[in-house]
Amino acid sequence: MAMLSGAQILIESLVREGAEAVFGYPGGVTLPIYDVLYSHPLRHVLVRHEQNAAFAAQGYARATGKAGVCMATSGPGATNLTTGLVDALMDSIPVVAVTGQVPQALIGRDAFQEADTFGISRSATKHNYLVKDISELSQTVHEAFHIAVSGRPGPVLVDITKDVLLSKADYSDEQAMEPLRGYRLAAEPDADAIERAVEFLWRAERPYIYAGGGVISSSASAELVRFSELLEAPLAHTVMGLGAMPTGHPNFISMLGMHGSYAANMGVTECDTLIGLGVRFDDRVTGRLDKFAPGAKVLHVDIDPAEINKNRRADLGLVGDAKPVLRALNERLAETRATLGRERRVERLAWMEHVRAMKRDHPYVYEESTEEIKPQALMRKLDQISGGEAIVTVDVGQHQMWAAQHLRFNHPRLWQSSSGLGSMGFGLPAAMGAKFACADKTVIAIVGDGGFMMSLPELGTIAANRLPVKIIVMNNNTLGMVRQWQQLFYGKRYSEVDVASFPDASLLAAAFGIAGGSVADPADLDDALAHAFDEPGPYLLNVQVTPEECVYPMVPAGGAVSEMILRPEPEAAEAVAGD
Amino acid sequence: MQQLISLLVENKPGALMRVAGVLTSRGYNIESLTVAKTIDPTLSIMTIVAEVGEDGRDLLIKQISRLVNVIKAVDLTDSRAVRRELVLIKIYVAEERRPALLTEAEIFRARVVDASPEAYTIEATGSPDKLNALIALLRSYGPIEMVRSGAMAMARAKQNKLPVPSYTEAALSEG
Numbered sequence: 046m047a048m049l050s051g052a053q054i055l056i057e058s059l060v061r062e063g064a065e066a067v068f069g070y071p072g073g074v075t076l077p078i079y080d081v082l083y084s085h086p087l088r089h090v091l092v093r094h095e096q097n098a099a100f101a102a103q104g105y106a107r108a109t110g111k112a113g114v115c116m117a118t119s120g121p122g123a124t125n126l127t128t129g130l131v132d133a134l135m136d137s138i139p140v141v142a143v144t145g146q147v148p149q150a151l152i153g154r155d156a157f158q159e160a161d162t163f164g165i166s167r168s169a170t171k172h173n174y175l176v177k178d179i180s181e182l183s184q185t186v187h188e189a190f191h192i193a194v195s196g197r198p199g200p201v202l203v204d205i206t207k208d209v210l211l212s213k214a215d216y217s218d219e220q221a222m223e224p225l226r227g228y229r230l231a232a233e234p235d236a237d238a239i240e241r242a243v244e245f246l247w248r249a250e251r252p253y254i255y256a257g258g259g260v261i262s263s264s265a266s267a268e269l270v271r272f273s274e275l276l277e278a279p280l281a282h283t284v285m286g287l288g289a290m291p292t293g294h295p296n297f298i299s300m301l302g303m304h305g306s307y308a309a310n311m312g313v314t315e316c317d318t319l320i321g322l323g324v325r326f327d328d329r330v331t332g333r334l335d336k337f338a339p340g341a342k343v344l345h346v347d348i349d350p351a352e353i354n355k356n357r358r359a360d361l362g363l364v365g366d367a368k369p370v371l372r373a374l375n376e377r378l379a380e381t382r383a384t385l386g387r388e389r390r391v392e393r394l395a396w397m398e399h400v401r402a403m404k405r406d407h408p409y410v411y412e413e414s415t416e417e418i419k420p421q422a423l424m425r426k427l428d429q430i431s432g433g434e435a436i437v438t439v440d441v442g443q444h445q446m447w448a449a450q451h452l453r454f455n456h457p458r459l460w461q462s463s464s465g466l467g468s469m470g471f472g473l474p475a476a477m478g479a480k481f482a483c484a485d486k487t488v489i490a491i492v493g494d495g496g497f498m499m500s501l502p503e504l505g506t507i508a509a510n511r512l513p514v515k516i517i518v519m520n521n522n523t524l525g526m527v528r529q530w531q532q533l534f535y536g537k538r539y540s541e542v543d544v545a546s547f548p549d550a551s552l553l554a555a556a557f558g559i560a561g562g563s564v565a566d567p568a569d570l571d572d573a574l575a576h577a578f579d580e581p582g583p584y585l586l587n588v589q590v591t592p593e594e595c596v597y598p599m600v601p602a603g604g605a606v607s608e609m610i611l612r613p614e615p616e617a618a619e620a621v622a623g624d
Numbered sequence: 625m626q627q628l629i630s631l632l633v634e635n636k637p638g639a640l641m642r643v644a645g646v647l648t649s650r651g652y653n654i655e656s657l658t659v660a661k662t663i664d665p666t667l668s669i670m671t672i673v674a675e676v677g678e679d680g681r682d683l684l685i686k687q688i689s690r691l692v693n694v695i696k697a698v699d700l701t702d703s704r705a706v707r708r709e710l711v712l713i714k715i716y717v718a719e720e721r722r723p724a725l726l727t728e729a730e731i732f733r734a735r736v737v738d739a740s741p742e743a744y745t746i747e748a749t750g751s752p753d754k755l756n757a758l759i760a761l762l763r764s765y766g767p768i769e770m771v772r773s774g775a776m777a778m779a780r781a782k783q784n785k786l787p788v789p790s791y792t793e794a795a796l797s798e799g
Contacts, residue, residue: 163638167645172692175637192692227634227695351686 046217051179051210052077055143056085058186061218064114064141066090066105066481068098072118073158074145077210090481090510093502095122097474099129099200100500102140104478107461108436108486110264112139112193113478119145120158123165123204128468130169133200135465136285137262139193140200141186142170148208149177162204171199177206179214187222196230197349198262231348231365234373238363243377245344245361247385249318250392252278253338253400255301255330258285258464259323259347260367261457268371269322270294275378277393278320279400281309283330284445284464286323288454292433296397298404302330303600304446307407307611310598312400313338314607321345323367326356327465336605346370409450410612411594418567420444420519420590424451426574427489427517435459435487436479440472440496443525446596448491470499476514477506487515487578494520494547494587504557507583515577518587520547521594529595533610550587561585626655627676628705630777631688631697632786635661635668639693643670646687652676656709656774662788667695669786671776698784700777705784710773711755712737713746717766725765732758 049057055078059067066088071079082089092098095117102113117126123144133140147156163175172192174185182205189201246252254276260269266289273280273296280290281301290297299306301313313319319341324330326345331337334356345352345359346367353362363370378386411421424447431437433455439445439462454460461479463471476490492500497518507514522545531539554561560580564573570588577584598609633639640659647654655673662669676684681699688697713734717725725744726736734748748758752775762768779785 164641167638167641168649173638225692228692349690351683351690355683 046215048213049216050077050081050213051182051205052081054179054182054214054216055186055205055210056081056087057216057218058183059114059143060087062186062190063111067114067116067143068092068101068105068478069116070095070098070118070122072122072145074147074207074210075116075118075122077207078116078143078145090477090506092474092477093505095125096128096470097477097500097503097506099126099133099140099142100468100471100474101478101481102142103129103133103138103471104438104461104475105482106133106138106140106478107475108458108479108482110139110194110262110458112141112190114141114143116143117145118158119147119162120160122158123162124160126202127165127169128466130166130200130202132463132466132468132471134169134171136463137198137258138200139198141189141193142166142200142202144202144204145210146175146204146206149206150208152206162202166202166204169200170202171197173202173204175204175206176209179209179212182209182214183216183220184222188225191225192228196228197259234363234365234370236373239370239373239377242344242361242363242374243381244385245342246276246318246320246374246378247381247388249276249278250389251315251317251396252276252320252393253312253316253318253341254278254280254320254322255283255313255324256280256286256289256322257283257324260286260289261323263323263348263367264457265368265371266290266457268368268375271375272371272378275375275382277390277397279312279397281305281312283324283327284449284462287449287460288457291455292453293455295401298400300449302327302606303332304450304596304598305606306404306409306450307598307609308400308403310600310606310609311403313341314605316341319343321347321357321359322371323347325352328356331356332600332604332606336607407611410597414591415567417591418565418570418588420447420521420594421451422567423517423519423570423588423590424448424491426570427491428452430574430578431487431489433459435489436461436476436483438462438472438475438479438488438490440492441467441469441526442493442495443521443529443594443596444491444493444519446526447519469493469496472496473500473503473514473516476516477503477512480512480514488513490514490516492516492518493525494518494522495524495544498544504554504559504585508557508559511582513581514583516583516585517577518550518585519590520587521590521592522547523592525594526596532593532595533599534601547587550585554585559583559585561587563587563589565589625676625678626673626701627681627684628700628707628775628777629670629672629674629685629688629697630700630705630779630784630786631670631672632662632695632788633668633670634693634695635666636693639668640670642691642693643672643688646684646691647672647674650680650684652680652684656772658774658776664788667788669788671774673775696786698779698786700779700784703784704780705777706780707751707775707777708749709752709755709775710747710749711759712771713748713759713762714743714769715746715762715766716743716768721765725762728761729758732761734758
């Protein structure tokens with residue numbers, strides 16, 4: 046046992062729990078922590094805004110599956126973290142946030158930089174703590190990591206008063222950790238439930254798998270692929286699920302939902318058995334709920350019991366971690382394949398052929414151009430560069446959907462998108478976190494011109510760390526997705542979406558001391574991209590694309606996914622008020 | 625409709641805020657909420673009555689159950705639970721009407737716990753319906769002030785029982 050300060054205990058506890066990097070920003074009450082970090086081997090990455098510390102921690106977590114760690118001071122530091130924490134909560138990403146709090150004697154007295162971080166972060170986290178006693182600090186950090194990564198992952202915040210950071214206590218790495226009484230993890234799948242599910246699955250003539258982020262959290266990609274192969278069922282991913290099944294797998298159809306492919310959405314509409322794996326029947330996937338998979342019986346597998354029957358009633362609900370559930374299902378599917386599995390196999394194979402034919406006949410289409418760079422063409426070029434192997438982070442909006450449609454992912458944890466909360470400004474800091482986690486991988490941040498400006502200060506972090514992230518700004522001079530809705534549903538009354546005063550990218554990059562450039566002519570795109578990716582350091586490439594381009598297919602908000610708009614028909618579009 | 629929820633929570637700062645937060649973030653109004661320690665002082669039992677739509681009931685229980693500080697939450701709305709509430713009523717009543725008041729209060733097993741020249745303070749426990757009837761009756765005697773505790777409930781059926789240590793178990797673990 047050694048006598049350590051609260052700040053030292055915090056840092057030693059972070060290291061003990063496996064933290065490799067902390068994304069943070071110092072301030073008054075966290076001075077004791079930063080004094081420890083001054084001479085400690087734990088890596089601290091100084092970001093330029095606390096929101097980006099939370100996003101970078103997510104980038105690290107999404108790339109590795111381990112908890113990402115961010116840190117901020119009290120008051121504004123903590124409130125700035127909040128968007129990144131809600132974002133992690135919505136997408137079930139493990140993050141541990143450490144915030145400093147004013148000394149206990151000042152709490153409740155409107156002290157300088159005091160905010161009720163514990164109260165504010167209650168609804169922004171899976172769980173949170175206010176540490177007022179140094180004897181609880183080590184255990185609390187342990188619990189925070191355990192809660193963040195286990196079960197349905199999510200963000201956990203630990204708020205620590207400054208007097209705790211300054212006081213001293215005994216600390217040992219071998220301290221016994223108390224169990225959490227109210228925190229129960231999903232049990233192993235029950236054999237009877239697996240048996241019922243297997244019988245349910247073999248009764249299907251038109252099975253369809255809809256898999257999401259839960260499969261990636263569970264590291265169940267291999268099991269997912271095997272499941273689809275055993276059942277001989279087509280598979281669509283949510284935007285969170287991309288990469289769980291390799292894009293090139295013959296059973297993979299595409300993304301489904303609001304901007305999903307024709308085949309993916311018609312597949313879910315026509316199936317007789319829908320298997321939801323680690324998904325939450327989000328409104329951006331289902332569109333009008335009563336017309337989503339209208340003739341299908343539903344098997345829903347999720348680790349969170351609160352997801353079963355939340356939006357769509359499941360005929361069979363299985364609460365459990367995707368990996369052991371799929372393993373158990375696969376084992377029984379393999380054993381019963383030659384018996385039960387034979388009964389409807391002819392119908393299933395015909396169905397698979399039908400869905401594959403829809404995919405073949407209805408690819409994502411766009412009008413090619415030799416005068417302007419089409420955003421979809423840009424995504425295709427980036428896809429060629431990546432070859433399905435790069436880590437791609439995106440922001441929120443049109444570029445996000447085009448990237449989801451056109452880029453391939455050969456593995457899970459390559460694709461990072463703020464999917465549930467839809468936070469603009471996510472892509473660039475997430476790419477930083479991903480690059481710190483996976484130095485050997487190509488990391489591409491594809492961002493829009495709107496979201497890029499929200500994360501602009503992080504060019505400072507990228508420059509200071511010589512972080513070789515490739516930033517591709519898909520610049521259409523507008524807030525494109527908002528403009529698209531105004532174009533289609535608000536009679537082209539383009540209200541406050543013009544962000545055309547974009548800075549000169551090469552000058553902007555140079556001002557931060559990094560390389561950059563712009564390209565607008567399709568004939569120059571290959572060279573510009575080659576230049577960006579040949580550059581050993583970071584690169585900022587501003588790509589001017591067709592301004593008035595819309596993402597298709599599109600399911601209007603509240604519409605049925607089978608009624609998607611497939612191509613531009615601006616005159617025919619009806620004004621539909623939606624959210 | 626009014627949903628009756630009974631839950632066992634860790635007696636920790638923030639536990640009440642988390643539970644209430646699940647309700648308030650959905651815009652549900654909490655009609656009453658009582659909380660107090662169990663035999664095991666590290667645990668508390670909460671009884672909540674809230675106005676919740678029929679299709680939201682199951683989801684609400686699940687979302688409360690997944691809170692880290694919540695050990696178990698049960699929906700007692702449709703179960704044969706014992707429901708009791710305490711009410712304190714101060715009634716300003718003229719001296720000549722006091723005997724009649726006492727006789728009627730006796731019907732409800734209400735008792736006088738404080739008396740002054742101006743007023744009686746009456747205590748009663750019972751089901752919310754019984755207390756409503758008592759309050760209506762007492763109001764006929766004069767102006768009243770009252771404080772209600774909100775509902776407390778305990779499951780009769782074994783399946784809705786909270787896993788609280790009994791006196792015997794607590795005694796054993798301490799011994």
